Amino acid sequence: xxxxxxxxxxxxxxxxxxxxxxxxxxxxxxxxxxxxxxxxxxxxxxxxxxxxxxxxxxxxxxxxxxxxxxxxxxxxxxxxxxxxxxxxxxxxxxxxxxxxxxxxxxxxxxxxxxxxxxxxxxxxxxxxxxxxxxxxxxxxxxxxxxxxxxxxxxxxxxxxxxxxxxxxxxxxxxxxxxxxxxxxxxxxxxxxxxxxxxxxxxxxxxxxxxxxxxxxxxxxxxxxxxxxxxxxxxxxxxxxxxxxxxxxxxxxxxxxxxxxxxxxxxxxxxxxxxxxxxxxxxxxxxxxxxxxxxxxxxxxxxxxxxxxxxxxxxxxxx
Numbered sequence: 001x002x003x004x005x006x007x008x009x010x011x012x013x014x015x016x017x018x019x020x021x022x023x024x025x026x027x028x029x030x031x032x033x034x035x036x037x038x039x040x041x042x043x044x045x046x047x048x049x050x051x052x053x054x055x056x057x058x059x060x061x062x063x064x065x066x067x068x069x070x071x072x073x074x075x076x077x078x079x080x081x082x083x084x085x086x087x088x089x090x091x092x093x094x095x096x097x098x099x100x101x102x103x104x105x106x107x108x109x110x111x112x113x114x115x116x117x118x119x120x121x122x123x124x125x126x127x128x129x130x131x132x133x134x135x136x137x138x139x140x141x142x143x144x145x146x147x148x149x150x151x152x153x154x155x156x157x158x159x160x161x162x163x164x165x166x167x168x169x170x171x172x173x174x175x176x177x178x179x180x181x182x183x184x185x186x187x188x189x190x191x192x193x194x195x196x197x198x199x200x201x202x203x204x205x206x207x208x209x210x211x212x213x214x215x216x217x218x219x220x221x222x223x224x225x226x227x228x229x230x231x232x233x234x235x236x237x238x239x240x241x242x243x244x245x246x247x248x249x250x251x252x253x254x255x256x257x258x259x260x261x262x263x264x265x266x267x268x269x270x271x272x273x274x275x276x277x278x279x280x281x282x283x284x285x286x287x288x289x290x291x292x293x294x295x296x297x298x299x300x301x302x303x304x305x306x307x308x309x310x311x312x313x314x315x316x317x318x
Contacts, residue, residue: 077097112266123189130190266293
């Protein structure tokens with residue numbers, strides 16, 4: 001005796017047969033037979049969406065940052081009548097370069113620029129030696145009080161620069177260095193941030209390289225010079241860039257530590273130009289001074305842009 005199964009199949013193997021009540025080939029039929037999006041496809045679209053959003057935000061931030069710079073350049077090319085009559089124009093109606101000549105002469109920027117180059121170069125050269133040696137000592141040497149001394153170095157990063165103005169001034173005054181370039185440079189010859197950065201970079205160098213150099217008869221300073229520094233050059237370059245930008249624009253301490261134009265940097269010179277009675281209301285002259293101050297750093301960045309980005313990326317600075 002045989003029996004027939006009345007159960008219907010769970011899956012329909014015929015892809016051409018439409019469900020009951022839906023005409024084959026219709027829009028409803030295509031919708032029911034369309035394959036669901038895969039996880040890889042969803043992940044790709046999500047990644048593209050995040051990347052597009054990030055690019056839009058970065059572009060908006062770049063435009064927002066460029067607005068003051070572009071307006072300063074446009075205002076520096078205007079005449080005194082045009083800038084007060086036309087208001088906040090984006091393009092100069094009658095471009096002229098006489099503002100840069102007047103700002104350069106009235107503000108004594110030739111003296112201030114030379115002073116700034118001397119001050120920044122002196123600080124960077126000494127900092128390159130001190131942060132490298134201190135970073136090497138904290139990374140490779142074991143000595144009593146190492147943790148405490150390194151903690152004190154890190155505390156320097158947390159203390160605002162303005163909080164050290166009074167003790168620095170008293171120290172420079174006791175050394176009879178007020179109103180000299182040394183008064184501006186000496187407090188910055190050591191850097192807690194630079195020491196920490198180089199210490200972390202030196203710790204990433206394999207110690208086997210140092211052991212091989214010692215076996216070859218290298219002294220400790222030769223090990224630093226020929227083994228550690230070439231391998232940690234991106235970190236040192238990144239710190240140098242941050243330090244150059246800071247000291248080029250530093251204003252408060254140089255204003256307090258110096259009194260004469262023969263020792264003051266260009267940032268103080270710009271403030272004096274702005275406060276002078278002759279140029280106090282001439283915004284085109286002031287903006288020309290701003291462009292003169294910013295232009296050297298901007299040119300250096302544009303020339304070495306790729307090297308700058310690589311240095312920051314390899315050193316881990318964000």
